[in-house]
Amino acid sequence: MAKQTTYAGDGEYVDSYYAYSANPAPERPPLKEEVHAQVCVVGAGYSGLSAAITLAEKGYQVRLLEGAKVGWGASGRNGGQIVNGLNAGLQSFRKRYGEDTAKFVASVVQEGGEIIRDRVKRYEIACDLKDDNVFAALNSRHMQELEERVAVWESYGLHHQELLSREQMQEYVRSDLYVGGVVDRSGGHMHPLNLALGEAAALESLGGVIHEHTPAVRIDDSGPKPVVITPDGKVTCDTLVLCGNAYLGSVVPTLSWRVMPVSTQIMATKPLGDALAHSLIPSDACVEDVRYVLDYYRLSADKRLLFGGGTVYGGSDPSDIKAKLMSNMLKVFPQLKDVPIDFAWSGNFALSFTRVPQLGRLGDNTYFAQGYSGHGVVGSHLFGRILGEAIDGDRSRFDVFAKMPWVPFPGGRLFRVPYSTVGSWWYALRDKLGI
Template sequence: MDILTINDEIGKYPNSYYAGTAKLPDSYPQAEGEISADVCVVGGGFSGLSAALHLARQGMNVVLLEANRLGSGASGRNGGQVGTGQRVEQIELEKKVGMEQAQTLWDMSLESVQLVKDLISESEADCKFVNGIIHANHRQRYTKETEHFVEHMSRVYGYDQFRFLDETAIKEEIGSPDYHSGCLDLGSGHINPLLYVFALVKLVENSGVTIYEQSRMTQYTKGDEVKIQTDKAVVKAKYAVFGLNGYHNNIDPSLVSNVMPINNFICATEPLSDDLAQSLIRNNYGVADSRFVINYFRLSEDNRLLFGGGESYGYKFPADIKAKTRKPMLEIFPNLKDTRIDYAWGGTLGITMSRLPHFERVDNNILSVAGFSGHGIAMATLAGKMAAETISIQATTFDFMAQLPSATFPGGVLLRQPLLVSAMLWYSMLDKL
């Protein structure tokens, strides 16, 4: 199985709403021959672009290799939600890693969201940051837990951007009978992720990074000088950064053990009237619900509902993604039964057992950042910056993340996919209870 080509065509962006409504840039050339650099960054998503940018700003000669088009992976086709915190909530994190590390992770998350905002602003690109994400409870029994969480975050972390939403308040915000309570995080927000990719590309290009597309790493050789091979080139560099996430394609055994690729799906409706759009999400916040197989949705700038949901038990996308995403969408918004779906697409992300990012020193001069578990826009951007700092000034933040608990997936490459199916079926059943 080739995760890069099983669902996508090399050299083309996926048929997403984002690609279908954006002015797509011309392709960068393929890498050819022998190339030298201080640092070779592999992967042209958020983490790779951020690493390349921050390395170049430290005066380093940087080459970036992207196997397909820049941002054509999860970075340019996700739900667009830029959230505070980690994929694991703070109270649970405190139990997992202790209060000191939980505080550091929280502070990092706030820094990561601000970094996204700052880079968008600096780029002056057409990428709007819309404030606010609602975490919506699909079961009444989660209400007290959410109320306690909001109070805890205010008292322990001094964070005053959460607003508890009782049943009346959640129904005022979201026009669905499915939700019983929740909380609004005004410190989070949502963006068009592909436009954010293009904003980063603009900054990266202006910083002097040499960019190659359709230049897939086929193997690498460790040593004082790292050698990265593609079909047509060999890049020799003092350091390397891997920003592969779910598209590592089994290039390294340790990444295979700790980061698993899974698929998720999104649809975009036809443009809705102002009244209908506002009846669905009154104040244009992003929404993510409490299901293990999360439903997440928001409105686009042209009033489409962008709805993510649906389960996948294999690496190949289903034949009818519209049907797969329409089903959960209509469970939340049955009044959209006659609404046309204009776009539907899938994407591959990288998850970890802990749901915390997986940072690894593959070798003394090779760093890998991956496993953002669906929480990657902000944290992947910060991860790239942290990798750059580690290389340029030997900052300690990367090693802190690398020490976080990271259980390997059982069964190796052959058995882990059947185990994932069993786990997803179990959690899907829990969502229905």
């Protein structure tokens, strides 16, 4: 029978550099029967894999359903940057939810990166993991924001970040565009799809079962146990974990309208060679600027420049990704004008209006996590662990996030895209004017 997906075409990976350089992985057959699972997880991205591994390490029997292939969505297409924190800053948590909540968030903002490093080491995952990420300032206002960020983080006992002058920035990234920046020693970068594939193998080594090309068509929660209906089978489970994020679609309408899919784009140059690559980013750190619509980039293991940026609210792909990104790349590195681009791709993340990830329950036995708003690499690993803790009986950390109120987009589904687009234009104009 042909592979069936509801959102992913034939379910194969997009034509990205990550798919081109992915480690070998086994075929994981779709579900074609009715089964029972102690825990069923929907979505084999970082959230689902992190929750599943957390539970499997505790002895739970876990079955993971993926509508396409492991890491098919944002987890296998992102910039590969380990950027500590959640999209909403510690200042925002303090202002909205109070000092106690801000202290709690500060205690976990680096945990996602720690989880990644621990699992890479424990399960011997080959994903080109490297240290350091750099935040780059284009003007004095950006630099002031970074100074405030470092001061706030240090006030909560987080001392891994160091301010960089214009001259010091040259040691990390050789571009005349920046007036200074910050290096986070606890940040880093890696091959995101290979991380997901390695985590899938880790889950299977713990007894977990993964079914690819098995989309959740419908969730039936009318009985005492949740049931996931798939095209050729179903899973009845004691506990259900929903981790579809931007690709959950209309399967669970109560969740899908809480977030908005937003696409971001990345391209990869041809291999630059050691000398040229070193002349661009001598530190081999990953870099992102601090504009509202930002650029982010790093070197791959084979010395390509991976350059990303741009947003399309609503999640559609731009007609020409290279054209969308090229002018920004050349502002940073004009010497790359004639360097060919080998790959260009797009992918969606789920944006929440408050930029705070959403964690919670639907009824007694169904848990969910979504809305990382562009900071999903670390956030998803953290929230997956917290989901696993809650299912195992410790809801202390889960409850802090679950009690944070979510806010709908102004204008609802019909106007959330134009509203966000206008807001994006306004903030982009402020960045351009340096105000």
